[in-house]
Amino acid sequence: MKSSKNIFSVTIRSLSFAWQTNRRLLLLLIFLNVFQGAIVYLQFTSFSAIVDEIVRIKQGLSDTTGLIRSSVILGLSFLVPTIVGNVVGYFRMKFRMQQSVQLELYKIDKQGGLDIGTIESNSYQTLLRGAQEWGSGAVLNLQDFIFSSATSFAGIITSIGILWSLNAWLVLFAVLASAPVYFFYKKYSMEVFRVRYLSIDDHRVIGNRISHFEELQKAVDVILLKLKTWLKDQIRDKKVTFNKKITVAERKKSISYGVLSLWYLLFLFAAIALMTTEALAGTIAVGGLLLAFNTYTRFYQTVNGYVESISFTEEAARYAARWFELFELRPKITSKANAQRVSFPTPPRIEFRNVSFRYPNESGESPLVLQQLSFTIEPGEKIAIVGVNGSGKTTLIKLLCRIYDPTEGGIFINGTDLRDLNLEDWQSAIGILFQDFPIYNLTIRESIGVGRIAANYDDDRLRQAARFSGADEFITDYDQLIWKEFKGGIDLSKGQHQRLAVARMFYRNASITIMDEPTASIDAVTEEKIFSSLESNTQGKTVILITHRFSTVKNADKILLLEHGKIIEQGSHRQLMQLAGKYADLYTMQAKRYLESE
Known part of the structure; x- marks a missing residue:
């Protein structure tokens, strides 16, 4: 019962998309499908009338007027459905295309409203993968179901009316013959669904x-x-392995279908016997016998087809439910209702107060990644965060960007808890380049310009950003497409892509610039050029640099050395070298390797 309710709610929700997209076209399609379902029975009634007219003419009881009229009706009963079918096919194609666009835009709107922490979660990634694998076609198939329902209902009601007018027992036989169809398809559908779902x-x-x-x-x-x-x-x-599981399900289907066919034949023979007896007794005419047989078999075919469509709809609903579960996710990191609106034309003071953090874990509590971090970044300071892999450097930056909130403690911006600030305002003040930066298959101009997409492209700023990052060395045309699969497009090396990513940060020109391993794929000469540009062209702005290369942080105002989520040393390069602690050891180790290499 619960499963049926869920399937019903998913189907209704899917149909709401259809209503919102184009309700006039939806209603027109419903009407045309009802017409299609009913008019096919006109073929049976007109043909039975022709047979009866022929018999009456041979008996000398009638002229050809009725025969001609019934023949014309029979011809129209074949012509009109063909025309209507073509019209329905065209409008359904048009409607489906409209729905596909609306569904994709709706999905993008929902996904775009999520926070990064939710997107990184395992539950979201599982739902997303499931939605991608099953496709939006499941949602569209649910919408198609209303049209097939209209056709089937019209056919079922019409055929029941005809059978009832001939003999009420025919209705009973037809219903009993069709009754097991639903349970058969439901069982088969569930079995196939389980095979597919468990094989994800x-x-x-x-x-x-x-x-x-x-x-x-x-x-x-x-x-x-x-x-x-x-x-x-x-x-x-x-x-x-997968094909074997499907083969077993198909074998069960074949056996069940054989039993179902025998059940149907039992009631078909009963109906034939009943109508033959009445025809011999003269209760009905020969044409009535033909009408009864055609209507009876058509009733079963209609019910069979409709139940099959219900079964497929249930399957589609199960798949579509994964899409709606994806849509129902809500961001965990949001602005408070009364969040403080802020702007940062100049860098603010940033303070971490006893910040600890563990990543959300849906299967249990995860270990602390950061523990009791306390430090201050003064406006305009150049900060370097160093440490071995897994020390918590990138996690610290994610908290500062408010991708996540601290598990304990707080981050304060000019004395105000970061959670009390408007999220969009704060993230607009930040420019961040992660180590795993995205590659944009756009023009070079657009690839740099997305750093501040809200502003119109400023060619002078674009060229300046490219010069600061060293990207100007390989750029010959700012309208050049990036990606060789585009006509006239080119491929860039990883290092060239990273230079473009650094250029985006220069173009963004944020009050706070954060760079996570910004030169990992860049040669030493370009690296030196980039860091020189950072020093000379970010005066008065806060710069936070995460790096494994200790040689690049000597000029930082302050260096934080992280180990196992804790700050074990902090100070300037000179201070830390004089301390002769872990930083000095790591720096000396790297420097020695460089010297030995030379």
Whole structure:
């Protein structure tokens, strides 16, 4: 019962999209489908009338007037549905395309309103993958169901009326013959759904393995490391296992269908016997016998088709439910109702007070990633955060950007808790470049300009940003498309993409600029140029730099050394070297390696 209610609510919600998109076209399609469902029975009644007229003419009881009239009606009963069917097909195609656009825009709107922490969560990624694998077609199929329902209901009601007019027992026989159809399709649908749903992980593995042959970087490894046979065997094994499960479900379907057919034949023979007896007794005419047979078989076919569509709709509803679960997610990090509106033409004072943090874990409590962090960033300071992998550097930045909120303690901006500030205002004041930066397949002008997309492109600022990042060395045309799959497009190296990403930060010109390993893929000469630009062109702005390269942080006003989520040392490069602690050891180790390399 609960499953039926959920499926019903999902179907209604899906249909609401149809109503909101184009209600006039929706109502027109419903009317046309009702017409289609009913008019087919005109063929049976007109043909039975023709047979009766022929018999009457041979008996000398009638002329050809009635025969001609019934023949014309029979011809129209074939012509009109064909015309209406073409019209319905066109409008359904048009309506489906409109729905597809609306659904995609709705999904984008919902996804765009989520916070980064929610997007990073395992539950969201699982829902997203499921929605992507099942596709939006499930939602569109739910909307199509109303049209097939209109056609089927019209056909069922019309056929019941005809059978009742001939003999009420025919209605009973037809209903009993059709009764098991729903349970058969429901059981089969659920079994197939379970097979597919429980095989999601297998399909993910298959998709991942196939991607090694389709994505350039992975394909190179496949060739060089001779991975083809190994990957092919994994793909084959997963697919064979899945196909075996589907084969078992199909075998059960075939056996059940055979039993169902015998049940139907039992009542069909009963109906034929009843109508033949009445025809021999003269209760009905020969044409009536034909009408009864055609209507009876058509009734079963209509019910069978409609129940099958219900079964598929239930399956589609289960898939579509994953889409709606995705839509129902709400951001966890939001602005308070009375959040303070702020702007930062100049950098604010930033203070971490006893900040601890653990990542949200849906299966239990995760360990602390940051522990009791307390430090201050004065307006316009250049701060470097260093430490080995896993020390908590990037997590600290995520808290400052309010991607997450601290588990304990607080972050204060000019003395106000960050959670009390308007989220959009605060994030507008920040420019951040993560180590895993996105690559935009746009023109070079657009790729830099997205750093401050709300503003009109400023060519002088664009060129200046490219010069500061060293990207001007390879840019020959700012309208050049990036991506060789575009006509006239080009591919850039990872280092060139990183220069464009740094250029975006210069173009953004934020009060607070945060860079996480901004030169990881950049050569030493360009790296020196970028850091020189940072020093000379960010005067009066706060710059926070995360890096593994200790040689790049010597000029920072303050250096924070993190280890296991704690600040173990902080101060200027000179102060920390004089301290002769962990920072000095790491710096000396790297410097020694560079010298040995030289």
